[in-house]
Amino acid sequence: xxxxxxxxxxxxxxHVGYWGELxxxxxxxxxxxVMDPKGGHGVGVVSVDSEEHLKQIIAADPANGxxxxxxxxxxxxxxx
Numbered sequence: 001x002x003x004x005x006x007x008x009x010x011x012x013x014x015h016v017g018y019w020g021e022l023x024x025x026x027x028x029x030x031x032x033x034v035m036d037p038k039g040g041h042g043v044g045v046v047s048v049d050s051e052e053h054l055k056q057i058i059a060a061d062p063a064n065g066x067x068x069x070x071x072x073x074x075x076x077x078x079x080x
Contacts, residue, residue, distance in 0.1 A: 015063035
């Protein structure tokens, strides 16, 4: 994260805007960078109806190709 090129920074700004819109739509619950001393990465929690929907979100992310994605299902114990 500390040695991004100008082009990578621009892509990451688009990425943040994209996820901000998902947040506004209620799809993203929370997202942001993780301050891991071993290296930068981000995390996001989303509410989707299917794995296919999540794959579509990832495919449309402007940072797809720059970022690597892993995802895991989560069982909500408490929910607002």
